[in-house]
Amino acid sequence: KPVVAIVGRPNVGKSTIFNRLVGERISIVEDIPGVTRDRIYAQAEWLAHQFDLIDTGGIEIGDEPLLNQMRQQAEVAIDEADVIIFMINGREGVTAADEEVAKMLFKSSKPIVLAVNKMDNPEMRNEVYEYYSLGFGEPFPISGSHGLGLGDMLDEVVGHFPVFETRDDDEETIYFSLIGRPNVGKSSLVNALLNEERVIVSDIEGTTRDAIDTRLIRDGQEYVITDTAGMRKRGKVYETTEKYSVMRALKAIDRSDVVLVLLDAETGIREQDKKIAGYAHEAGRAVIIVVNKWDAVERDEKTMKEFEEKVRAHFQYLDYAPIVFLSAKTKKRLHTLLPAIRTASENHAKRIQTSVLNDVIMDALAVNPTPTVKGKRLKVFYAAQVAIKPPSFAVFVNDPELMHFSYQRFLENRIREAFSFTGTPIKIFARKRQ
Numbered sequence: 159k160p161v162v163a164i165v166g167r168p169n170v171g172k173s174t175i176f177n178r179l180v181g182e183r184i185s186i187v188e189d190i191p192g193v194t195r196d197r198i199y200a201q202a203e204w205l206a207h208q209f210d211l212i213d214t215g216g217i218e219i220g221d222e223p224l225l226n227q228m229r230q231q232a233e234v235a236i237d238e239a240d241v242i243i244f245m246i247n248g249r250e251g252v253t254a255a256d257e258e259v260a261k262m263l264f265k266s267s268k269p270i271v272l273a274v275n276k277m278d279n280p281e282m283r284n285e286v287y288e289y290y291s292l293g294f295g296e297p298f299p300i301s302g303s304h305g306l307g308l309g310d311m312l313d314e315v316v317g318h319f320p321v322f323e324t325r326d327d328d329e330e331t332i333y334f335s336l337i338g339r340p341n342v343g344k345s346s347l348v349n350a351l352l353n354e355e356r357v358i359v360s361d362i363e364g365t366t367r368d369a370i371d372t373r374l375i376r377d378g379q380e381y382v383i384t385d386t387a388g389m390r391k392r393g394k395v396y397e398t399t400e401k402y403s404v405m406r407a408l409k410a411i412d413r414s415d416v417v418l419v420l421l422d423a424e425t426g427i428r429e430q431d432k433k434i435a436g437y438a439h440e441a442g443r444a445v446i447i448v449v450n451k452w453d454a455v456e457r458d459e460k461t462m463k464e465f466e467e468k469v470r471a472h473f474q475y476l477d478y479a480p481i482v483f484l485s486a487k488t489k490k491r492l493h494t495l496l497p498a499i500r501t502a503s504e505n506h507a508k509r510i511q512t513s514v515l516n517d518v519i520m521d522a523l524a525v526n527p528t529p530t531v532k533g534k535r536l537k538v539f540y541a542a543q544v545a546i547k548p549p550s551f552a553v554f555v556n557d558p559e560l561m562h563f564s565y566q567r568f569l570e571n572r573i574r575e576a577f578s579f580t581g582t583p584i585k586i587f588a589r590k591r592q
């Protein structure tokens with residue numbers, strides 16, 4: 159998760175901004191007590207980007223002179239942050255201490271967002287241009303006390319986030335796992351996959367008490383399968399408890415781009431299946447529903463369709479997930495699974511060009527005009543993709559309150575129809591155009 163640090167002289171308004179970001183514009187997920195007593199961390203979120211926010215202002219180092227303290231704060235930020243918000247007081251201009259810190263930040267390779275605070279009214283906004291001379295690009299006028307300009311500043315901040323979540327592996331590898339209640343056939347399916355003819359199992363690594371990662375290659379694509387089966391050795395009784403399956407599922411989901419939700423065709427859908435599937439959905443992962451033990455059901459030409467309808471009715475929120483019917487035992491249709499995983503993973507990481515996206519949005523607006531709520535009409539200006547895994551889109555509007563759920567759903571469907579997003583959820587947010 160990216161770390162964002164706020165750096166600046168005392169009294170430029172760092173903690174006001176910190177509290178405001180945490181309290182209002184970004185939703186705080188959880189407070190984490192700082193590693194040191196006076197460092198202030200919070201988990202924050204802006205436009206589907208989650209990050210940790212640090213206020214370095216809390217770091218006070220004894221009776222050190224101001225400049226030394228500021229240097230140390232800047233060092234902490236440079237060491238720990240992915241993006242640094244350098245805040246100055248627009249009413250006081252650039253002081254010697256500001257310049258000193260600016261030099262340090264400038265030498266670091268970290269992206270710096272320059273925030274000019276205490277720009278409380280619009281007339282003052284023009285004054286910020288003199289701060290271009292600091293060399294950090296566009297200065298962002300903000301007002302902590304009035305809560306102005308924070309959205310633009312945060313857009314810039316998240317724009318500097320690393321695109322891919324850092325994992326100790328290259329981006330080409332697809333991480334997947336299998337989840338499902340006990341005895342749906344998870345272990346059997348893992349074994350079947352690893353023994354598939356066209357699959358090369360290159361090595362087994364990272365064997366821990368909880369999970370075994372296995373690397374496999376098929377058709378030139380590398381996959382890592384996380385198998386939490388290692389956790390089961392604690393005995394049948396414990397294994398069948400619900401808590402156990404939940405832990406196991408969450409652990410697997412956490413490491414995966416694509417999650418296979420296994421169902422048992424023989425026993426049918428149970429309450430526990432729905433809970434487990436819900437976790438994968440909520441985590442925003444790509445999902446494939448696998449109906450295992452298809453060999454064990456008596457079937458005619460309608461059986462598959464009927465089962466599919468049942469799955470759709472029980473897992474409505476997973477309407478984007480393809481359903482694969484197979485048998486780990488007879489290996490029937492097993493060969494379709496890895497290609498399905500690959501497609502879902504590609505869609506999960508897909509980027510849509512802004513111009514193409516906006517063509518689709520404009521078409522959608524033409525087909526189905528925006529709603530009017532209490533005499534006020536929703537205006538949609540444009541849309542932009544702001545994240546992948548899952549693909550997330552910000553729709554810039556006159557007033558987000560006017561974006562009715564059903565209209566949002568309509569736009570989502572249009573985006574889905576225009577681009578192939580099979581296997582992945584997508585997210586849409588209405589945002590006020592500043």
Ligand code: GDP
Binds near residue numbers: 342344345452453
């Ligand atoms: P897990 O608890 O989800 O890992 O499930 P297992 O892989 O241990 O399988 C549970 C039981 O289902 C075992 O007795 C397997 O032999 C059986 N099983 C697994 N896959 C299939 C399948 O495709 N068809 C049939 N008929 N039985 C299967």
